[in-house]
Amino acid sequence: MIRVVLPAHLRALARVEDDVELEVTGPITTGAVLDALEVRLPVLRGTIRDHVTHRRRAFIRFFACEQDFSLAGPDARLPDAVAAGREPLLVVGAIAGG
């Protein structure tokens, strides 16, 4: 079971109060996890990545196991600890502003 931690605004939008747990088949990549996340919570489509191109929104970052996967592309494998459910994939709203 993959765990995803969402920023507060997206938890409120999706009406979830805690980590989201997902079944993901095949290689555990950021793209595969986001595909499963958007199937489970369709309201998140367009809020993390573009509807059509699946390009990550500029102020969204993906962290896992103290590594930044934001620029690694959708096919980048996530760490085994994420695949095993011991560590979450964190979807983070970048700190911007004052």
Next chain:
Amino acid sequence: MSGVRVLVGTRKGAFVLTADGQRRDWTITGPHFGGWEIFHMKGSPADPNRIYASQSSGWFGQVLQRSDDGGATWNPVGNQFTYAGTPGTHQWYDGTPHPWEFKRVWHLEPSRTDADTVYAGVEDAALFRSTDGGATWQELAGLREHSTGARWQPGAGGMCLHTILLDPVHPQRLFVAISAAGAFRSEDGGVSWTPINRGLRSQYIPDPDAEVGHCVHRLAQHAARPDVLFMQKHWDVMRSDDGGNQWREISGNLPSDFGFVIDVHAHQPDTVYVIPIKSDSEHYPPDGQLRVYRSRSGGDDWEPLTRGLPQKDCYVNVLRDAMAVDALEDCGIYFGTTGGQVYVSPDGGDSWRAIAQTLPPVVSVEVQTLP
């Protein structure tokens, strides 16, 4: 007794203000969607319980919300705004070609007759329509694909389609306005479009009489006389008596003809309201005095309305979608400020009072007149 519901979009959420027809005692609910920018909310004339809201964030993009119970509860609907075909380019600030990119919905205009049909004006400028209550959106691409489209440029706030008027008499006629392209009219339900900017003069573009390129801030129309249009342009308050074919200036004795909002009294087609702002580089009222100006003659001759409004040390702005009028017998006028105040005049502008004092900066104000 009849009542009113005021829909206030702010930089940090949506608020719903309600009162009975006296408009003395107000109840405020919200924030809905706290922390998100609410660019605009508007209720359906066909079903007042149906309200659409544009929720936006620099981080998370565009969300569209819909209420079917007058704003008590909300549900997200479709947020996919995909330009038709290959969008091509418009001009960037420096004159170079720039790809059309969807950023946000500035304005929602529900159909007069069908609660499931709603139009969305977006940045980068385009017009979308949903006929299924906001679940899916289709672009009316004839506007963006107009032969002048490649020459459109953004204003300082972005290249936004911010005004949509659905003609109350001619069902196939629509008007839109875009910063900084100008005003456009369709006679065929939005399939094809004509720029309607003749008579506008804008010193900030190389050809001040250009067909497009004018920074129109807002259009207003009275239902009983739909061929008469009023416009607050970047500078200049304008009027057309022929559906936009020709415009003439009606700024008259205003202390400044820069501003954003313009609206028309619900029952008096020649009574018009503007809020002068000192300049495009200062964005606050002249002399620190918040004054609504009213013309009872369709322009040129304006009177300041000050009773109940701050007349010193006031340096707020009133943004383009932040004025509305109700349809009660004593027409109510409403506006919101970037300082978080919402003002109402229950007597056509003669007197004003703040019905909210400390909201986040107000982006938009709409009002529903309830039975």
